Amino acid sequence: MEEIKRKSWFGRNWPWVLPVGGCLTIIVLFIIGVGAAVFGITKVVSGSEPYEYAYEKAIRNVAVIDVLGTPIEKGFVGSHSSYFTKNGESRVSLTIPINGSLNDAFIYVEGVKEDEEWVYSKLLVDVENDDNDIDLLEGVKF
Numbered sequence: 001m002e003e004i005k006r007k008s009w010f011g012r013n014w015p016w017v018l019p020v021g022g023c024l025t026i027i028v029l030f031i032i033g034v035g036a037a038v039f040g041i042t043k044v045v046s047g048s049e050p051y052e053y054a055y056e057k058a059i060r061n062v063a064v065i066d067v068l069g070t071p072i073e074k075g076f077v078g079s080h081s082s083y084f085t086k087n088g089e090s091r092v093s094l095t096i097p098i099n100g101s102l103n104d105a106f107i108y109v110e111g112v113k114e115d116e117e118w119v120y121s122k123l124l125v126d127v128e129n130d131d132n133d134i135d136l137l138e139g140v141k142f
Contacts, residue, residue: 048083050092050118054109057136058098058125064134067127068100075099089113104128107136 010017058064059072075097083092090113098105110122125134 048092050083050109050111050120051094051096053118054094054096054107054123054136055098057123058107061125061134061136064105064125064136065100067103067130067134068098068105069102070100072098072100085113092118098125103130 055074064072081094081096083094084090092109092111092113094107094109096107096109098107105125105127107125108122109120111118111120113119120137123136125136127134
């Protein structure tokens with residue numbers, strides 16, 4: 001009696017395992033890469049001087065505290081945010097979601113870094129369900 005050697009599972013299934021496994025590997029690596037890029041960019045923007053400055057101004061503003069309540073917490077940096085440096089000039093345009101115990105809002109920041117100092121052209125809090133914006137630049141002298 002002759003013994004028939006049976007192929008291993010991989011030996012029987014390699015024609016579909018390799019393409020499917022290869023495609024899945026590429027997809028997973030792509031997703032990890034995109035996630036790392038988004039996380040890295042978010043980390044850079046949320047750790048920037050304009051981001052921290054705007055948030056600190058907002059949480060110390062009496063009008064913002066009255067409308068939002070306390071504590072005021074930061075949300076995930078908005079998708080309409082940008083921070084770039086070109087030829088030694090830095091520009092920022094941020095949308096920072098914040099929320100308090102009474103309401104939610106967005107801080108809008110626009111500025112340019114000139115001579116190692118940020119100059120802001122827009123720094124306001126737009127409260128949801130409220131038509132009045134709170135200008136955080138009011139009374140600030142440049």
